[in-house]
């Protein structure tokens with residue numbers, strides 16, 4: 680009888696132990712699958728186009744970001760103009776275009792022309808991604824409304840010029856924002872933008888000041904495009920700051936912060952930008968992720 684009880688106890692222990700191992704093994708499997716399925720830059724072909732307004736440190740951004748991209752296994756080619764977009768063979772093989780090319784103060788002949796934009800559209804329809812930040816993507820090709828539709832927003836003003844503001848993460852379940860908490864960013868531009876209401880917004884920021892003072896150092900012609908009239912009527916506005924969207928098979932990731940390169944010293948911002956590059960590089964390989972967000976749907 681005693682022997683039978685011991686046998687029963689050891690059999691129960693064995694069953695519990697086995698069950699424990701099955702649970703642990705399944706957890707391991709699901710974790711390793713999640714890791715394997717995460718976006719990656721390994722062996723991805725990236726075209727990095729920089730130029731336009733020196734105010735956004737395009738050349739310096741190459742020195743900051745290209746080593747980080749290469750460290751993750753990306754094959755990066757760097758260009759200081761849009762001519763490469765016309766090379767259909769290269770574009771067919773490109774996984775991601777990173778663009779740091781602000782229109783402001785840039786002669787029209789140096790901006791993306793219509794032929795180059797059409798080439799960009801074709802590449803994106805086939806799965807090439809597009810990513811960037813601030814004016815390098817969100818204030819580029821300013822006269823082309825179709826380009827603005829691709830990006831999902833267009834810069835209008837940066838009220839108060841350099842200012843401090845809070846970035847609020849609105850979607851914490853996304854790959855790009857997971858584990859990221861709301862954060863403060865100081866002494867940089869808070870973009871006021873015209874927005875496509877169907878982008879998938881990941882972070883927002885509120886304009887909280889009663890008035891936004893202008894810098895005394897700006898020349899009158901610069902003051903005009905910053906749009907003085909708008910600036911004092913925006914208190915309470917909540918603006919999308921970081922978003923993603925699709926264009927054909929191509930993926931777009933955009934962050935409106937980054938006037939200064941040192942903005943990326945803020946770990947939350949750098950983490951999301953690098954994740955955004957990885958995510959946007961997967962258009963040819965991953966299943967299409969829905970990004971349509973009908974905010975005004977009744």
Ligand SMILES: [Zn+2]
Pocket residue numbers: 734735813814868937938
């Ligand atoms: Zn700026």
